[in-house]
Amino acid sequence: MRACRKCHILTTRSTCPYCGEATSEHWQGYMVIIDPVNSQIARQMKLKMPGKYALKVR
Amino acid sequence: MGKIFVVKTQVGQEENVANLFEKANRRTGKIHAILAPKELRGYIFVEGEDIETIKTVIRHMRYARDVLDKEVQIEEIENFLFPPSAVANIEEGMIIELVSGPFKGEKAKVTRIDDAKEEITVELLDAMVPIPITVRGEQVRVLKKKEGE
Numbered sequence: 160m161r162a163c164r165k166c167h168i169l170t171t172r173s174t175c176p177y178c179g180e181a182t183s184e185h186w187q188g189y190m191v192i193i194d195p196v197n198s199q200i201a202r203q204m205k206l207k208m209p210g211k212y213a214l215k216v217r
Numbered sequence: 218m219g220k221i222f223v224v225k226t227q228v229g230q231e232e233n234v235a236n237l238f239e240k241a242n243r244r245t246g247k248i249h250a251i252l253a254p255k256e257l258r259g260y261i262f263v264e265g266e267d268i269e270t271i272k273t274v275i276r277h278m279r280y281a282r283d284v285l286d287k288e289v290q291i292e293e294i295e296n297f298l299f300p301p302s303a304v305a306n307i308e309e310g311m312i313i314e315l316v317s318g319p320f321k322g323e324k325a326k327v328t329r330i331d332d333a334k335e336e337i338t339v340e341l342l343d344a345m346v347p348i349p350i351t352v353r354g355e356q357v358r359v360l361k362k363k364e365g366e
Contacts, residue, residue, distance in 0.1 A: 187255040187300070188252075188253065188254045188255045188297070188300065189231070189232045189235055189252075189253040190235075190250065190251065190252050190253070191235050191236070191238070191239050191250060191251040192249075192250050193239060193242050193248055193249055193250060193251075194219075194248075194249040194250070197218060197219055197249050198218075198219055198249035198250040198264055199218050199219060199221065199249075199250075199264060199291045200221070200249070200250040200252060200262075200264050200291070200294075200298070201249070201250055202218075203291055203295070203298055204298055214252075214254060214255070214297065214298065214300060215255075215300045217333075217334055217335050
């Protein structure tokens, strides 16, 4: 899996399908957002889209 | 808003358990988010409606061990949500020790820092000819702030 350098979403592609930024294979920490509306974690991270994210991308 | 709880997992299976929680949510619909920080081995954070839902879900879940009764406040996990850069406390000119890799145990002077890649370029102190070596920020330990200090 690769992570977008900008929005941190995990994808298999070399560019992010959502923001178009380049992705990196060097990432750490795993986060799954299921319900961004009712999630404190999603609010804190300013995430509005459900999905799988990396916590840190290099 | 959901409540955050700590779930004990088998060490090394944190991501798998996070994925199993996502699958379980298709039945319960009461889980909002799962967090598996790299620094924490054997534990993950699960945000859900209540602890009973999480207890029910882990009962038959492989690799999940237990859930801690105490709720975790969002402020307590902020440092996991925004992990600091590995090169945050390193400056040019510092003397460091390499803690892993082929040059483990060698002392070196920092000549350049790449914040984006979290890499630093160093020159080994004991080398006859100064050869720049680029290493990851996690691979070093700061010995002295600046040469001579």
